[in-house]
Amino acid sequence: MNRIYNxxxxxxxxxxxxxxxxxxxxxxxNEVDLADFLNGLDREDAVLVFRMLPKEAxxxxxxxLTPETQQWIVHAATDAELSAIVNDLYVDDAVxxxxxxxxxxVKRILRNTTPENRSLINQFLQYPDNSAGSxxxxxxxxxxxxxxxxxxxxHIRATGEDRETIYTCYVVDPQxxxxxxxxxxxxxLAPDEKLVQEVMEDQVISVPTGAxxxxxxxxxxxxxxxxxxxxxxxxxLVGIVTVDDAMDVIDQEATEDFEKMAAMAPSEKPYLxxxxxxxARHRIPWxxxxxxxxxxxxGILGHYEAAFASMPLLVTFIPMLTDTGGNAGSQSSALVIxxxxxxxxxxxxxxxVFWKELRVSLVVGVILSAVNFARLMxxxxxxxxxxxxxxxxxxxxxxxxxTIGGVLPLAAxxxxxxxxxxxxxxxxxxxxxxxxxxxxNIAKALLPI
Amino acid sequence: MNRIYNxxxxxxxxxxxxxxxxxxxxxxxNEVDLADFLNGLDREDAVLVFRMLPKEAxxxxxxxLTPETQQWIVHAATDAELSAIVNDLYVDDAVxxxxxxxxxxVKRILRNTTPENRSLINQFLQYPDNSAGSxxxxxxxxxxxxxxxxxxxxHIRATGEDRETIYTCYVVDPQxxxxxxxxxxxxxLAPDEKLVQEVMEDQVISVPTGAxxxxxxxxxxxxxxxxxxxxxxxxxLVGIVTVDDAMDVIDQEATEDFEKMAAMAPSEKPYLxxxxxxxARHRIPWxxxxxxxxxxxxGILGHYEAAFASMPLLVTFIPMLTDTGGNAGSQSSALVIxxxxxxxxxxxxxxxVFWKELRVSLVVGVILSAVNFARLMxxxxxxxxxxxxxxxxxxxxxxxxxTIGGVLPLAAxxxxxxxxxxxxxxxxxxxxxxxxxxxxNIAKALLPI
Numbered sequence: 001m002n003r004i005y006n007x008x009x010x011x012x013x014x015x016x017x018x019x020x021x022x023x024x025x026x027x028x029x030n031e032v033d034l035a036d037f038l039n040g041l042d043r044e045d046a047v048l049v050f051r052m053l054p055k056e057a058x059x060x061x062x063x064x065l066t067p068e069t070q071q072w073i074v075h076a077a078t079d080a081e082l083s084a085i086v087n088d089l090y091v092d093d094a095v096x097x098x099x100x101x102x103x104x105x106v107k108r109i110l111r112n113t114t115p116e117n118r119s120l121i122n123q124f125l126q127y128p129d130n131s132a133g134s135x136x137x138x139x140x141x142x143x144x145x146x147x148x149x150x151x152x153x154x155h156i157r158a159t160g161e162d163r164e165t166i167y168t169c170y171v172v173d174p175q176x177x178x179x180x181x182x183x184x185x186x187x188x189l190a191p192d193e194k195l196v197q198e199v200m201e202d203q204v205i206s207v208p209t210g211a212x213x214x215x216x217x218x219x220x221x222x223x224x225x226x227x228x229x230x231x232x233x234x235x236x237l238v239g240i241v242t243v244d245d246a247m248d249v250i251d252q253e254a255t256e257d258f259e260k261m262a263a264m265a266p267s268e269k270p271y272l273x274x275x276x277x278x279x280a281r282h283r284i285p286w287x288x289x290x291x292x293x294x295x296x297x298x299g300i301l302g303h304y305e306a307a308f309a310s311m312p313l314l315v316t317f318i319p320m321l322t323d324t325g326g327n328a329g330s331q332s333s334a335l336v337i338x339x340x341x342x343x344x345x346x347x348x349x350x351x352x353v354f355w356k357e358l359r360v361s362l363v364v365g366v367i368l369s370a371v372n373f374a375r376l377m378x379x380x381x382x383x384x385x386x387x388x389x390x391x392x393x394x395x396x397x398x399x400x401x402x403t404i405g406g407v408l409p410l411a412a413x414x415x416x417x418x419x420x421x422x423x424x425x426x427x428x429x430x431x432x433x434x435x436x437x438x439x440x441n442i443a444k445a446l447l448p449i
Numbered sequence: 450m451n452r453i454y455n456x457x458x459x460x461x462x463x464x465x466x467x468x469x470x471x472x473x474x475x476x477x478x479n480e481v482d483l484a485d486f487l488n489g490l491d492r493e494d495a496v497l498v499f500r501m502l503p504k505e506a507x508x509x510x511x512x513x514l515t516p517e518t519q520q521w522i523v524h525a526a527t528d529a530e531l532s533a534i535v536n537d538l539y540v541d542d543a544v545x546x547x548x549x550x551x552x553x554x555v556k557r558i559l560r561n562t563t564p565e566n567r568s569l570i571n572q573f574l575q576y577p578d579n580s581a582g583s584x585x586x587x588x589x590x591x592x593x594x595x596x597x598x599x600x601x602x603x604h605i606r607a608t609g610e611d612r613e614t615i616y617t618c619y620v621v622d623p624q625x626x627x628x629x630x631x632x633x634x635x636x637x638l639a640p641d642e643k644l645v646q647e648v649m650e651d652q653v654i655s656v657p658t659g660a661x662x663x664x665x666x667x668x669x670x671x672x673x674x675x676x677x678x679x680x681x682x683x684x685x686l687v688g689i690v691t692v693d694d695a696m697d698v699i700d701q702e703a704t705e706d707f708e709k710m711a712a713m714a715p716s717e718k719p720y721l722x723x724x725x726x727x728x729a730r731h732r733i734p735w736x737x738x739x740x741x742x743x744x745x746x747x748g749i750l751g752h753y754e755a756a757f758a759s760m761p762l763l764v765t766f767i768p769m770l771t772d773t774g775g776n777a778g779s780q781s782s783a784l785v786i787x788x789x790x791x792x793x794x795x796x797x798x799x800x801x802v803f804w805k806e807l808r809v810s811l812v813v814g815v816i817l818s819a820v821n822f823a824r825l826m827x828x829x830x831x832x833x834x835x836x837x838x839x840x841x842x843x844x845x846x847x848x849x850x851x852t853i854g855g856v857l858p859l860a861a862x863x864x865x866x867x868x869x870x871x872x873x874x875x876x877x878x879x880x881x882x883x884x885x886x887x888x889x890n891i892a893k894a895l896l897p898i
Contacts, residue, residue, distance in 0.1 A: 028652065029652075030652065030654070030672060032671060032672050032673070153637070156637060157637045157638060160634060160637060160638050161638060166633075166634050166637065167616050167633070167634070167675075184615075184616070184633060184637075185609060185615050185616070188602070188605060188606045188609060188615070188633075189606060189609050189610060203477065203478075203479065205479070220696075221693070221696045221697070221700065222481060223479060223481050224481070224693040226616075226675065226692070243675070243692055243696075244670070244673040246696075247669075247670045247692075247695075247696060247699065248670070250696065250699060250700065251670065251699065251791060254700075254703040255787055255791070257707075258706075258707070258710075258783050258784075258786075258787045259783065259784070259787075261707075261710075261783070262776075262779045262780050262782075262783030262784070263776050263779070263780060264780050264783070264784070270788065270791075270793040270794075271784050271785065271787075271788040271793060271794055271802075271805075272788070272793065272794060272798060272801060272802075272805075276805060276808045276809050276812065277812070279784075279805070279809045280809050280812040280813050280816075283777070283780050283809070283813055284813055284816055284817075286776070287773060287776055287777060287780075287813065287817060288816075288817065288820065290772060290773065290776050291769055291772075291773045291817060291820070291821070293772075294768050294769030294770075294772040294773060295769050295824070297768040297769065297772070298765040298766055298767070298768050298769050299765065301764060301765045301767070301768060302761075302762070302765040305761045305764075305765075308761070308764065309758065309761055312751075312754045312757070312758055313751070315750060315754075315757065315764060316747040316748065316750045316751040316754075317747055318747070318750070318767070318768075319743050319746040319747050319750060319767075319771065319881055319885075320740055320743030320744050320746065320747050321743075322768065323739060323740075323742075323743040323746070323877065323878060323881065324736060324739065324740045324743060326775075326877070327711075327712050327735070327736055327739050327874045327877075328732070328736060330711045330712070330874065331711050331712060331713050331732050331736075333711075334707050334708065334710070334711030334713070335707075335708070335711070335713070335720050335728075336720065337707075338703075338704055338707045338708075339719065339720040339721070342700060342704070342719075344719040344720060344721065345719075345720055345721060349721060352721065353720075353721075356720075356721075356725060356728070359725045360725050360728045360729050360732070363725065363726070363729040364729050364732055364733055364736065367729075367733055367737075368733075368736060368737065368740060371737065371740070372740070375744070425776045425779065428772065428775070428776075429772060432768055432772065436768075
């Protein structure tokens with residue numbers, strides 16, 4: 001890696017108050033590194049360093065700061081400084097920032113923006129959370145169909161400064177309805193005198209403002225797009241989603257799935273920046289639900305109290321049987337949940353998934369049972385019946401766990417529930433209870449208890 | 450969504466042998482849709498439809514096909530057709546394809562490429578799997594520092610046709626050493642007569658060919674890059690990673706983490722395309738390991754046989770205690786594993802994570818214990834000692850599970866093991882065993898057994 005960012009050197013200069021030298025080094029840094037640096041400082045230093053940044057970098061750095069650091073800077077800024085920052089921000093970054101600010105600060109910020117910016121920001125603030133509208137930007141390049149390629153390139157060169165991406169240009173009619181798309185690549189490679197409508201692609205992939213941000217991001221990965229147009233109910237172009245925002249959405253959605261699959265309420269904050277109380281609050285509800293289900297399993301166990309009192313050896317196999325069942329079920333549910341997220345599996349594949357899991361679980365179950373039987377015959381010679389009970393239970397537990405694990409996330413999706421909550425912990429609890437019933441019924445049939 | 454892709458219509462035309470109409474519709478489709486369509490056909494139809502594709506789309510569609518469909522087409526193709534496809538592919542796509550082909554087919558393909566392409570492909574085939582070198586492309590645009598902006602734009606317009614991305618251009622010296630980067634945006638917005646070296650950014654973020662592909666993708670998301678240059682040991686530019694490939698890497702790495710966290714060997718194939726045997730083979734090893742660990746837990750349970758024979762009620766609380774412990778541990782390990790993958794947590798944060806988990810587990814543990822105690826006092830009035838034993842065990846189990854769950858993935862990373870294998874199933878097994886020991890020791894201390 002070829003970077004000159006060294007936070008220790010910057011901190012050293014700050015400690016020694018070598019502001020002149022610091023300011024010089026700051027002008028040479030990448031804005032993402034600068035934001036990382038500011039996020040690591042305390043309030044006073046963060047405000048101090050932010051003011052040293054070159055004017056043209058300030059808004060870019062500001063957009064990358066954590067909400068906390070943004071608030072410090074907004075609080076310290078004069079109205080004039082604030083107005084400069086906010087008007088330089090892309091609308092989507094401004095909206096992101098405002099969503100994390102207290103109401104009185106939002107008012108002060110909106111007072112310091114231009115009227116056009118204010119009305120755009122207000123419009124964007126109304127799109128629902130996690131919708132394509134909420135992550136789009138309004139700064140895109142639009143062309144008219146009757147422009148020549150040379151005119152289009154001149155237009156881009158004249159207006160591109162304020163556009164978040166110039167690489168994908170959208171062709172619209174006077175009512176702003178989306179007619180086509182022309183990449184800068186297409187324009188640069190076309191002869192100057194051709195018309196935009198001759199070189200543009202008229203099969204445009206777009207989403208409505210209310211579409212799920214995950215759907216927008218998935219379309220972009222599927223088709224390898226750098227930008228995706230967002231349209232209103234009348235197919236008028238209102239914004240674009242850029243690929244960097246799509247990548248953030250993909251990371252965020254995967255993180256949410258990880259959290260839900262580990263029985264937590266999802267959070268958008270990085271772990272180290274989340275308070276102890278908030279972490280606890282996200283974890284307790286599911287643990288409580290699953291604890292209560294665990295009590296039911298205990299109840300089942302209590303029901304067979306007489307059986308294990310007469311043959312305590314049976315109890316020692318319970319952890320292995322229920323753990324293996326839980327693990328076997330989690331494997332299947334994890335694959336199906338991830339397949340659904342990547343659109344590789346659809347709800348209509350339910351029968352195929354069931355049939356596949358049935359066969360996989362047969363292979364896996366037979367092997368695990370055989371290993372178990374062999375091991376028990378070695379450890380407890382002569383107790384063939386007990387070994388058979390454990391081996392049969394293992395087989396049926398794996399069969400049951402894997403089919404339930406594969407099918408439940410799809411069933412959840414079919415009734416519009418989130419498949420990810422059907423993951424490991426819930427499956428484990430269900431499998432625990434059912435495998436105990438299987439275990440004691442097989443034991444009753446084969447053993448004199 | 451605004452797409453005209455309708456596989457049913459295409460299939461209908463194919464069934465009716467309306468080839469002329471089919472061919473016409475095919476020219477209007479997105480290449481990703483065309484590849485999806487071909488992947489869904491049987492061998493004969495796939496070859497037939499592929500031959501109907503317009504010449505200029507064939508290579509783009511081919512790059513998106515599954516290895517199986519690619520093989521069908523390679524087998525059916527004449528040497529001339531093969532040579533046309535392979536020479537039109539970007540080098541990274543050609544290498545991807547070759548990695549999945551049998552040796553004799555690889556030979557035939559290489560025989561049908563131009564000598565320059567062949568030597569490039571051979572070079573690329575040598576980069577290790579999952580390295581930046583293995584996903585980079587050789588088709589990038591390079592500029593010289595002494596060109597003017599106008600010359601640079603002319604150069605892009607003249608050579609851009611064969612370049613995978615033209616939006617980020619790299620400035621190199623005669624030895625091909627990387628001097629700087631200039632986006633098409635920068636060039637278009639700069640005055641014609643400026644020199645490239647005056648407008649280029651000379652702080653270039655790059656990776657060596659051997660860098661992990663995940664590291665390359667993470668750098669691109671972190672800095673919002675559309676392309677990342679890959680350099681050899683002498684800082685000579687050998688290729689670039691483009692953002693669409695980075696997005697694939699991010700999805701693939703998240704999928705691998707999902708699989709490992711659910712105790713499976715990772716696979717790169719979609720679930721529905723993986724055979725029953727392959728799925729079983731990926732699942733059995735960890736299930737076996739964990740089953741054997743489960744036997745150890747059973748051994749611990751056997752060790753306390755006397756205790757639970759004298760007080761069978763104690764046994765009924767085991768599933769709830771071990772399940773809750775497992776869930777509490779999985780929550781912590783999932784957050785830390787994901788934080789590590791996103792580079793939000795580093796190995797050096799171990800003490801911070803430990804301290805955070807200790808406090809979170811105290812909050813969570815106290816609440817779960819209290820709920821449990823209250824519930825037991827209602828269900829088993831008078832058995833205060835038993836209720837206390839269960840409540841204390843719950844507290845200590847949650848404390849232990851969460852600190853182990855938070856710290857183990859970091860410890861794994863510190864000794865260069867994969868943190869994701871320290872996830873839910875392994876933690877659950879460890880927590881099961883330890884919580885039983887805690888349970889029976891507290892029971893022995895507080896109860897007359």
